[in-house]
Structures are given as C-alpha cells and as structure tokens.
Amino acid sequence: MLDITNKAPLIDIQQACRSFPKGSGHDVMVLENVDLTIREGEIVGLLGRSGSGKSTLLRIIAGLIAPSAGRALCRGEVIDGPPPGIAMVFQSFALFPWLTVLQNVELGLEAQGVERGERRKRAEAAIDLIGLGGFESAYPKELSGGMRQRVGFARALVVHPDLMLMDEPFSALDVLTAETLRTDMIDLWMEGRLPIKSVLIVTHNIEEAVLMCDRILVFSSNPGRVASEIKVDLPHPRNRLDPMFRQLVDSIYARMTQRPEPRVPSVEGIPGTGVGMILEPVSTNVMAGLLEALAREPYHGRADLPVLAGVLQLAADELFHLAEALQLLRFAQLSEGDVVLTDEGRRFADLDTESRKQLFASHLTAYVPLAALMRRVLEERPTHTAPAARFLTELEDHMSEAYAEDTLKTIISWGRYAELFAYDEHTEMFILE
C-alpha cells in the first residue's frame, strides 16, 4: 500500500454518540463515544451484531442522520446532509424499480446536472466495468439478486466517489452469488480499476470482514461502541483455508462471544439485566434442534461456532442469538468461540416432548426474570389474566419500543411452549394455564 499516514483524513469521527427517543421519555443510546478515521486507500470494516449501532454510524457518515453528540467531519468539514464525494450501496439494493439499469445508474449524475451525452458515456462505462454490459435496458425486476447488487455498485461507482459506503451489501444474496461478487470487487479494487479512494463496509459476517478489509472495527452492543480494532495484513487474494486466515476468524469469534468487562452482573452476550433483559426471537423448535444436534455425533456436546455456522447454514448473528438463548436458559455455555452443552442440556436432548416442556418451564421461570414476573402477576391477580400492555410498558422503561416488542414476542412464544401461560392475540391478554 501507499504511504497513507500523512494525508488528511477523508472521514474523521470524534466521540460520536447517537440516541433515539423511546416511548417512556428516556432516550436509548445506540452509539456511544465512537472514534473513527478513514484515510485514502483503505477498506475499513465495521463488524458487529445487530443493534451494535454500526449501521447508525454509517448513516452518520452518509449525512442521513446527525450525531446527537460528538463531531463528524468529512475532509475537515462538518457533515450536515449527504456530503459530496460519498456514495452508498444498500443492503436491499434500493434500485428504483421503474427505472432501467441505465437510468438507475445515471441517477446520481442526473442530480449533479451532468450533460446527457457525458452521462450516458460514464454510465455505460460503469455498467461494463461491473460486468452488466448488455443489460442496460433491463428493469431491476428482470435481474437476479446478484445482478441487482451489481447495478447498485455501478450506481455508486459512476459518481466517482472518494468514499464508497457499503451497508451489508452481500447479506441479501445467496452464499455463492455473494462470494462471486465479493471476489470481483476485491479484484477490481486491487487492480486499481475502481474510481474510488476508500471503502467503508458494514457487516455482521466475520469471514467477509477478514476477506475484504485492511482494518476491522469490532463493535459491542447496547450501546454500540468500538470494542477493538484489528489490522488485517494478509495479502490479497486471501484464502479462506489459509491457517492464518482461520486463526484470525477464530480469534474474532472468540472476541465477539467473550465476556465483556464485568460492569453489571448480566448474562454474557445478552444485553440488559433482570426484567429489562432483551430477548431476541429464537424459536423453541430451533433450540431443541440445536440441543439434539450438539448431543449427537460428531459434536458430543461441544462444537466450534464457525464450523457450526457453516454446517447449519446460519448467519453468525443468528447463531449467536441461538447460542445465547441456550446459555441464558443454562442448557449450554459459550466459551472461546465454542458452544458446550451443560448436563441439563444433555438431559433435555434425551427427554420426550412432555418432559422437555416441564424442564424448559422450570428453567424459564428460574433464569428469565421476565417469565418469573409474568407468572407471579398472573397468579396474584384474581382473574388470572393480564393485558400485554402491562408488561410492554414495563419493558419500555428499559429498552427501545422495537426491542420491547421483540422481547414480548419471544417470551410469548417461549411461555406458550413451556405452557406457563396462554396468550390471546385478539384481546392481547395473558391467561394463566
């Protein structure tokens, strides 16, 4: 790489915070005291779980939202609206379905007022570069997912941005398509054929980050902050099977499942404490399935998370949620990137359906404070019923509305499976079983 240290930073974020208003009046902090500098000539990755604020940081840089505290500078100027010289690639592609490939790509140039002939020439060049020559007059709905994202890339490249922002650009694609597109991007980048100076990519896929980035910022969740920064010095093209590569991936896995500094006596990985614990919707069926799989050959109660993610075709994020739910219920434990069955977990795998439900119910009331609270409230009330709003407002004191709804949904599904209580969706009432 070039000597980049003495150039003025493209992006300079200092102590940025961002909070969103919440139902109960207090604001929820999604991003806390984040520093980030992006210089020319590097690919920077923001890696983290959902809810770690990495997309929020991307949108602050894109000028779509403003930080609630701290400074965000682009080439030394405060960002207050989309700055010139930054283009974005979206997870959902964000193509205009009523415009052809060519019109979509021309959009940014049109906004800049580039003259028509010039516009066409540059758009065609970008389309050819990205490998979509011949599809100029197609509409997005006629293209496959991978080709649509190629249009998304061409649309960003055509304005020759200094910085290309990529918001989980490959996560809506199937594994094979994503890999091809990633490789193409890296090849073009290494050959210096991309008319861009730097890339910032947001992802929750650890291997993707290691494959593409020169520098990875690992985010921790609730509130989002930079947990660590990792430099990746492996030469391109990088090989997934290279031992160095594997080692780096494993170490990041371990870091992401690692116990955070013991601030509060919380369950590791799961944000919030007591009733305010955020529960991600994980299906009891999938939990039972994973427990059975772990108990059997070839794992015998212990499995490596990256391996498991590959075998089960799960995104790292989904697997984390699943493993953490099992950990919360004391059916499994996470240690150094491995998931290990507990004795109770082993017992669960051997039981029949009825006994499983009983075991699950006892663990649910013992280890999930919200379940215990709901059970107590239902028993105390003379009617043995309670409206969902009763618990929702309590949850909203601890977390954002979206998380509160997710948590309630999760506890409804777990409670139904454990036959702790019944729930009537029409009246939105909990009823004691």
Add this chain to the structure above:
Amino acid sequence: MLFPKHAPLALRRSALPTFWDVVALLLVIGLIVAVAYAAEATNEPLSALDAAPLSLDPSNLPLYALRTMLRMLAAIICSLIFTFIYATFAARSRRAEMVMVPVLDILQSVPILGFLTFTVTFFMNLFPGRVLGAELASVFAIFTSQAWNMTFSMYQSMRNQPKDLEEASASFHLSAWQRFWRLDVPFAMPGLVWNAMMSMSGGWFFVVASEAITVGDTTVTLPGVGSYVALAIRQQNIAAIGYAIAAMLAVIILYDQFLFRPLVAWADKFRFETTASTEEPTSWMLDLMRRSRLIAMLTAPLAWLARQVWSLRLPEFRPKAQKAGTRAVQSRLFDWLWLAVILAAGLYAALQSIVYLRDTIGWGDVATAVLDGCITLLRVVVLMAIATAVWVPVGVWIGLRPAIAEKVQPLAQFLAAFPANLAFPVFVVVIVRYDLNQHIWLSPLMILGTQWYILFNVIAGASAYPSELKEAARSFGIRGWRWWAKVILPGIFPYYVTGAITASGGSWNASIVAEVATWGNEQLSTPGLGSYIADATTKGDFQRVVLGIIVMCAFVTLFNRLVWRPLYTLGERRLRL
C-alpha cells in the same frame, strides 16, 4: 431466465407507414379537433345555449357525448394537479398535515350534489354571460367527486415510501423536484391510476347530474348526455332515454379502452415489487402507441420536454441530516401556536356559519333535517343489507370459477361506472304505470349504481382466495354453513368491506337524486335527507341546502367512523390473507 427488454427503436425502421401509423394518425387528428371544438364551444356567450336548444334527435347524441367526455377529461386533469400539490404539502409538512388530512377526510363525505347549488352560482358570477362559467361549474362538480380519494392515495404512498429509496435519493443528491418525479410520483402511480379509475366510475354519475341544473330561477342546460336525458324526461320520451343509455355505454367503453387500459398497462412497471409478475395487464392501445413510429415522432418533443422538466435543477435541495431531539422545545412551541391559529380559524368559521344560518333557520329545521337523515340512514342500512345478502353469495360463486369471473368481472366494473341516474326514468315509468308505493320503490334507485362495487370486490376477493385453503377445506369435508362461516367469508371480508364503503358512500350521494323523481308532469317524492336537499335546491333556499349538507356530512362521517372503519381495521389486521 432473463429477457432484457429493449425500447422500440421506432425511428430506425423502414420509411413505409405501418397499419399502426394510420390508426394512430386518425386518433391524433381526432384529439386535435376535439380540443379545438372545446375551446370554441366554451368561449360562446351563454345566450348561444338558448339559441340552439337541445334536441332529442339521436344524431346529435355523438356531439353531446363528446362534450360530456371532455368535461370529464378536464375534471380528471384538475384532480391530478390538485392531488400533486395537496398531497405533497400534506406529506412533507407536519404542520400542514395536521389540518390537511382531516379536512380531506371530511371533504370525502360531503354530498357533492348538494354542493352544486353554490358552485353554479359562483362560477356563473365569475364569468357572467359566458358558457365557460357553467362549464366550469360542471367540471368543478365532477372534480369534487374525483379529487379526494386520489389525493388520499397519493398522500398515503408518499408516507409509505420505502426507506432505502428515500435514503438513496438523499445520498445521491436528488433535488426535491427531481425526487418528486423520480420517486414520489412513480411510487404513487399504481394506486393513483386505480383511484383515478374509481373516481371516474363515480364521476359519470355527477357529470350527468350537473349538466342540467336548476337553482332557484336560474336554469343551466349544458349540451351533454345528462341534459339530453333531462329533456327526454320532460318530454316523456322513453326511446330517447334508450339512445342516451347506449351513448353513455359507448362513452364509457371508449374511455376504458383509450385511457384507462393503456394507463393500467403502463403503470404496471411502477408496481413496487422485486419479482416479475406472472400476469401483466395488456392494452392494444398502449401497444399501438409503442409500435407506431408516428406517435413516437409526435411525442418525441413531449418526451424531450418532460426530460427537461424532470431534470430541472430548481431548488438546491440539501436534505438535512435527521436531528436528534435538538430544537424540540422550540418546535413544540410552534406547534402550540399553529394549533391556536387553526383553532381560532375554526371558531371564526363556525361563528360565521351560525350567523348566516340563524336568519331563517330555527331548531325546528335542524330537527326536521336530522329526522330526514334518520329515514335516509334506514334506507341505506336496509339496502346495504339486501345488496350484501344478494351479491356476496353471487360474487363468491363467480369468483371461485375463474372462467366465469374473467368474463363477469369487467361487466361488474362497467356497471359500477355506468351513471345509474340515466336509468332512473325507466324505473319511474314502471312505478307510475303500475302505481307502486313510491316511498318503498324509490329507495332501490339509491343503490342501483353502487351495489356493483360490492359485487366486483367480492369477486376479486374470491378469485384471490388461495387454492391450498380451498383444497384443505374440501379434504377435511368442510361444507354447508360451516364452509361459509369458517372458510370463505373471513377470506373475502377485507374485500367486501372495501366495496361496501364505496357503495354506502355512493348511496348517500345518490339519495339527492333518487328520493325525488319526475317523469313529465308526474312528481314522485319520498321524505328523506336527499329530498330535503333537492327541494331546498329547487327553491334556491341556500340556508336549508347548507343545513342539509351539514347534517348529511355528519351522518356519513359518523357512519364511517363507527361502522366502517372498525370493520376495515378488523379485516386488515385479522383476516388479510
């Protein structure tokens, strides 16, 4: 599989004119002549209308029909412009939204025919002695029947734009103007076209009703299908009524084929979906326009102009990044001020209205109007119940048989568009001839035109019913009463409610022309809010017209809020498949 679409390269083909070019040429010439005719006719002095009185000679009908069509076209263009402006303001400004959306909601339930009284007078005074004034009044009446639901549709689309497209527009620096044409309008297009079609369906009723109107001493008769029928009624000419119905059928078919089919087929590309749909709407007219070199040549300047307009870089729009909670206090202060201003304006308006009405109207009049309102309400409820009992089973039967549904569905939509008031005389003749009880037999006229909305929505619902569910019901042996209650009715419920809302709203409006009917010298009338307003209009008693409108507005709004909206929410939340 991928089939890249290529735009027709119209200009590169051979120089010989194609068949399509000939057809296209005829259509273009026709359009130019129609515009010229309209310009000439509207500029005439009002006395010209009296100088050339209407005649029942059927050979005049094509010309009358043309004028009716042009009025309709003018109204729909006005509605579209109004929609763009009103919806944009309501969707973009939070403070404007607070007032504009509820106002729109109320406007939707104002009985348009009651309105005519004022608008005719107003526009006639605006252009004294010109036909233009009367024409504008008629166009305005149609406009008021069309604009609101189109505006609502656009407003809702603008509020529900996908976030990623909004972000893409901002991050690629589209100006507000560019964004309007690149995102706002295209995204709203499918809903807008559908609502324009529905508006048009409803509009025929009002164009016919507004062509021959008497307010106090003023009688305006604009040449058109509606006034032709009015004359036929006066002269008791049943054959002429038949001709008029035939002419109207032709007009509606023409509009459908030349305007809406192409529009629907064209708007299909704006549907926000990521997979190609299996069945695309087609239109021979759109194919013609795409294939014909001549049309391509004639529209080339228009397309160029449109491009220039779209890419105008008018106001440099730098979307500010969303602020987090700053200036919230200041903003709240402005909210209170704004609210105070609106409240003051509302109170002032109420005060003025009371002062205006108090001159001639006492509490007794209010009681009469409300009582009449109850009678009309009873009619609407009974008629809706009957229409439901008849058309739901029929609609389900048809909808479950795709081959039949395909043929019946366009017919039902067509019947919904047909202005039922043209057919009223036929019913009146029957009532007079057989000496039927007018208090009972005038009522069905109210729902004559609007019942079809129930039918075609139920057909649509039954057609869309998932076949797996039908098969599951059959394999579990669910039949009879249980099949209706558990299987099909919940499935079509949201569709039924959509149709029923339109039908009941339309019936209220129709009551103004349905509760009073004439045939030559025969006067049939039955008590109700409709006849109350109609009587007041003929007498030129503005205060009572206003009172009637207010009462009807209240009835319709309450009925919507208390009955239809809860049902609609129920359907959307629980039963949408």
